[in-house]
Each structure stands twice: as C-alpha cells, then as structure tokens.
Amino acid sequence: MSIIERAAGKLGNPQQPEASAIKSATRPPADTEDGRLIEAAIKKAEASFNRAPASVSPPPQEPAFYRDDDGPATIIGSQHGSVNLARLKLAGALTPDAGRSKIAEEYRLIKRPLLMNAFGHGNNAPIPNGNLIMVTSSVPGEGKSFTAINLAISMATELESTVLLVDADVAKSSVIRYLGLEADRGLLDVLRDPNVQLADVLIKTDIAKLTVLPSGRGFAHATELLASNAMKAFMEDISTRYHDRIIIFDSPPLLATSEASVLASYMGQVVFVVEAETTPQEAVKDALAHLENCEFVGVVLNKAPSRTVGGDYYGYGYGYGGYGEYGKQPQ
Ligand SMILES: Nc1ncnc2c1ncn2[C@@H]1O[C@H](COP(=O)(O)OP(=O)(O)O)[C@@H](O)[C@H]1O
Numbered sequence: 001m002s003i004i005e006r007a008a009g010k011l012g013n014p015q016q017p018e019a020s021a022i023k024s025a026t027r028p029p030a031d032t033e034d035g036r037l038i039e040a041a042i043k044k045a046e047a048s049f050n051r052a053p054a055s056v057s058p059p060p061q062e063p064a065f066y067r068d069d070d071g072p073a074t075i076i077g078s079q080h081g082s083v084n085l086a087r088l089k090l091a092g093a094l095t096p097d098a099g100r101s102k103i104a105e106e107y108r109l110i111k112r113p114l115l116m117n118a119f120g121h122g123n124n125a126p127i128p129n130g131n132l133i134m135v136t137s138s139v140p141g142e143g144k145s146f147t148a149i150n151l152a153i154s155m156a157t158e159l160e161s162t163v164l165l166v167d168a169d170v171a172k173s174s175v176i177r178y179l180g181l182e183a184d185r186g187l188l189d190v191l192r193d194p195n196v197q198l199a200d201v202l203i204k205t206d207i208a209k210l211t212v213l214p215s216g217r218g219f220a221h222a223t224e225l226l227a228s229n230a231m232k233a234f235m236e237d238i239s240t241r242y243h244d245r246i247i248i249f250d251s252p253p254l255l256a257t258s259e260a261s262v263l264a265s266y267m268g269q270v271v272f273v274v275e276a277e278t279t280p281q282e283a284v285k286d287a288l289a290h291l292e293n294c295e296f297v298g299v300v301l302n303k304a305p306s307r308t309v310g311g312d313y314y315g316y317g318y319g320y321g322g323y324g325e326y327g328k329q330p331q
C-alpha cells in the first residue's frame with residue numbers, strides 16, 4: 001500500500017472533529033519518511049485552518065446576463081438540457097435520487113470539507129477562491145470525470161449550492177457524453193472567439209442548480225489555451241462574477257500536460273484523484289509536486305475495492321490537508 005493510499009484513508013480535514021482521532025490513531029511513526037511527510041502535511045493544514053478569519057469583501061455587481069439560474073427573465077441565450085439519468089446509473093455514478101445510498105454517503109463526506117472551505121464554517125472564513133475546485137489526477141483514466149460529475153451532482157441536488165461544472169479536460173472531454181447532453185460549443189469557443197459569450201454556451205440542466213460548461217470545439221493543441229491569457233482573464237472574470245457559486249473543473253491529468261498546473265494555480269481547492277492499487281506511487285509524488293503551490297489539496301482514493309456482502313464493490317476514500325507537501329523532500 002502506498003503512502004498516498006495510507007494517507008488518503010487516514011488523514012482528515014482538521015475542521016472535522018473525527019479527523020484528529022483518525023490521524024492520531026493511524027499515523028505512521030514520526031521517525032519514518034512517511035511519518036515525516038504526513039506530519040508536515042498535518043502541520044500545514046492545521047496552520048491554515050487556525051488562522052484568523054479574513055475579511056470578506058462585499059459581492060460586486062453582476063451583469064444580469066451572466067447569471068444562469070436567476071430565472072428566465074435574466075437568461076439570454078442560455079441552453080437547456082436533460083441529463084440521461086439511466087446512463088449515469090449504468091456507469092455507477094451518483095444520481096439525484098440516490099438518497100442514503102453508499103455512493104451518496106461517500107460523496108457527502110468528500111464534499112463536506114470542500115463546501116466548508118468555500119463558504120466558511122464557524123469561525124473559519126472562506127478560503128480565497130475556495131469556490132473554484134479543480135478535479136485532477138496524475139494520469140488519464142483514474143476517475144476525474146466520474147469524480148467531478150458525482151461531486152457536482154451531490155452538491156447541486158442537496159440544495160446547498162449552485163454548481164457550474166466545467167469540462168476543462170479539453171483534449172479528452174467526456175462530461176457531455178457522461179451526462180447524455182448535446183453541445184457543439186463551450187469553453188474553447190469562449191476563449192477563442194470574443195463574439196461567443198459564456199451565457200451562449202452554458203447548458204442549464206434539469207438537475208436543479210446544475211449548469212454545465214462543455215469543453216467546446218476541439219482542435220490540435222487545444223490544451224495550450226488553458227495556459228493562455230484568455231484563460232487567465234476568463235478565470236478572473238468567473239471568480240468575481242460567480243463568487244457565491246461552486247465551480248468544478250474536470251481537468252487534464254497533471255503528468256500529461258504542463259497546462260494542468262497552470263490551471264491549478266487559479267484554483268482555491270484541488271481534488272486529486274488517485275486510482276487505488278493502480279497509480280504508481282512515483283507518479284502520484286511527481287504529480288503532487290506540480291501542486292506544491294496549491295494550499296488546499298484533498299485526495300480521493302478512487303476505485304478502491306472493498307468487500308461487501310454482495311461481493312466486490314468500488315468505493316472511495318478521502319483525505320484532506322496540505323498535500324502539496326508530498327512533492328517536497330522531508331526536512
Ligand atoms: N469509482 C468508480 N466506480 C466505477 N467506475 C468508475 C469509477 N471511477 C471511474 N470509473 C470508470 O472508469 C473509467 C475512467 O473514468 P474517468 O472518470 O472517465 O477517468 P478520467 O476522467 O480520469 O480519464 C470510466 O469508464 C468510468 O466510468
């Protein structure tokens with residue numbers, strides 16, 4: 001079992017009372033390399049959560065057309081789409097009617113620290129850009145899209161937040177296909193063509209509070225646009241206009257393209273997906289090194305086989321803390 005598997009199962013968000021019990025009961029000895037890395041990650045996470053609440057600036061005025069869920073009168077050019085729930089269920093994904101199923105419970109655990117960071121909790125103020133959440137991984141196929149979609153549905157359907165799900169894995173986009181929606185334009189078109197407005201390409205779905213921004217028309221080297229000035233301006237724009245909404249970015253894998261770490265630099269929080277028992281530990285360490293400037297990185301251990309009465313079952317573990325430390329050598 002790799003350090004990340006152990007850490008993902010054992011480290012919790014310091015904001016959650018049960019987390020400290022988990023980490024102290026199971027932390028590896030402090031005089032081992034794993035122990036030092038985990039110790040450093042915990043210290044960093046605790047320091048960041050213990051800081052004094054920052055002041056929050058008042059929301060800026062927003063042009064009406066940019067708001068996609070304020071009622072029909074304010075929507076210009078917004079499209080509507082019906083999510084194919086049967087397809088989602090077939091893929092084993094979360095659907096709004098999941099109730100208290102295991103998958104719904106698992107995503108409740110995963111989203112809780114993300115929402116607390118985004119909106120603040122108790123004496124803890126929201127973290128800067130905490131509503132901008134990147135879902136990434138080391139390599140393709142680990143479950144980024146699966147995780148991003150499940151998180152978005154979980155957050156949107158429990159009436160906690162309005163969610164915009166952005167398909168930013170422009171070279172290997174799959175959000176639209178997973179959801180059974182149709183779209184010809186999206187993020188890439190907004191970035192390339194000043195005549196295309198965000199509101200023109202957003203898809204308001206029939207899952208309450210869930211809006212999707214498709215990746216748009218692909219082309220060779222499309223991923224390079226993620227590191228462009230146009231993307232920087234786009235991120236600044238939506239982080240201001242959508243400061244009160246969760247924006248989840250299904251993103252390229254960190255080891256496949258350098259643009260992924262540029263994208264990460266705009267985010268308040270990163271959800272790092274690790275495919276259990278498959279992703280090599282070295283790949284995980286290398287990928288996390290690309291995130292060392294990101295303060296809030298949570299790990300989702302995906303496709304972790306767990307035995308149930310009914311047989312093998314794919315599940316998820318999660319950990320939360322200063323995982324940027326993993327890319328560094330122990331002090
Ligand atoms: N926890 C899971 N349980 C079942 N299937 C999963 C799970 N996570 C991912 N998959 C499946 O694994 C494949 C790859 O997942 P995907 O989210 O598309 O990967 P990525 O976006 O990282 O390339 C898909 O067929 C997806 O449905």
Ligand SMILES: [Mg+2]
Nearest residue numbers: 144145169174
């Ligand atoms: Mg994907």
